[in-house]
Amino acid sequence: MNEFSGTFAISASGMKAQAERIRFLSENIANADTPGYRRKTAGFEAEMRGGKPTGLVVIGPPKLDQRPLERVYDPGHPLADESGYYDGSNVDLVVEIADAREAQRSYEANLRMFDQARQMSQSLLQLLRR
Amino acid sequence: MDLRSSIAAQNYAASRPATAARPAPDESGGLERLAQDFARTLEQGERTALAAMSGGADPHALVQALAQTELAVETAVTVRNKVVEAYQEILRMPV
Numbered sequence: 001m002n003e004f005s006g007t008f009a010i011s012a013s014g015m016k017a018q019a020e021r022i023r024f025l026s027e028n029i030a031n032a033d034t035p036g037y038r039r040k041t042a043g044f045e046a047e048m049r050g051g052k053p054t055g056l057v058v059i060g061p062p063k064l065d066q067r068p069l070e071r072v073y074d075p076g077h078p079l080a081d082e083s084g085y086y087d088g089s090n091v092d093l094v095v096e097i098a099d100a101r102e103a104q105r106s107y108e109a110n111l112r113m114f115d116q117a118r119q120m121s122q123s124l125l126q127l128l129r130r
Numbered sequence: 131m132d133l134r135s136s137i138a139a140q141n142y143a144a145s146r147p148a149t150a151a152r153p154a155p156d157e158s159g160g161l162e163r164l165a166q167d168f169a170r171t172l173e174q175g176e177r178t179a180l181a182a183m184s185g186g187a188d189p190h191a192l193v194q195a196l197a198q199t200e201l202a203v204e205t206a207v208t209v210r211n212k213v214v215e216a217y218q219e220i221l222r223m224p225v
Contacts, residue, residue: 004201005198005201008194008197008198009194011194012190012191012193012194013190015190016188016190016191019188019190114193114194114197118197118200118201121201121204122204125204125205125208128208128209128211128212129208129211
């Protein structure tokens with residue numbers, strides 16, 4: 001049953017990673033109007049133990065998107081400079097929604113793998129029942 | 131004559147170990163380890179469930195631990211049923 005246990009662990013790590021990714025996405029969307037906010041992207045990394053990959057995936061430290069910040073014209077804003085512009089955030093809502101959909105699909109894929117491993121183990125044990 | 135009988139005795143002595151019962155492989159260690167493994171899986175499932183209820187563990191770990199526990203319990207129950215079935219089969223044997 002070791003392989004099935006390993007599959008459970010790997011699928012669970014994938015689901016956890018996608019859940020963390022969607023947390024970063026919600027953070028980006030919540031801060032879409034924050035001046036000077038740079039969008040965060042989740043860095044997926046293969047987990048290493050003793051210098052060898054274990055097959056699990058972990059989320060590393062978030063990376064900040066280095067695209068230029070959006071220049072917003074609003075002379076009445078307290079952060080506006082002499083020309084009337086201030087730095088907004090570089091969050092693009094369309095990109096965030098597409099990314100969120102991708103995270104959802106990846107989560108579902110991991111969920112299916114988990115369920116499949118469970119069904120396989122159960123049908124293997126079913127052989128002994130009759 | 132004497133020579134042949136001594137050779138026969140030697141051959142017999144040499145073939146005796148072949149008919150002796152082989153020492154049983156140490157199965158108790160394996161079974162014990164299996165039981166300990168099973169107990170540990172169960173214990174981890176319980177601990178994770180407890181942690182998830184009190185907000186310590188994430189739900190993925192809970193589901194993973196419970197699925198592993200389910201798998202372990204099912205395996206144990208199936209093997210036990212098989213063993214009991216075999217024992218009853220022996221008991222039913224006409225002597």
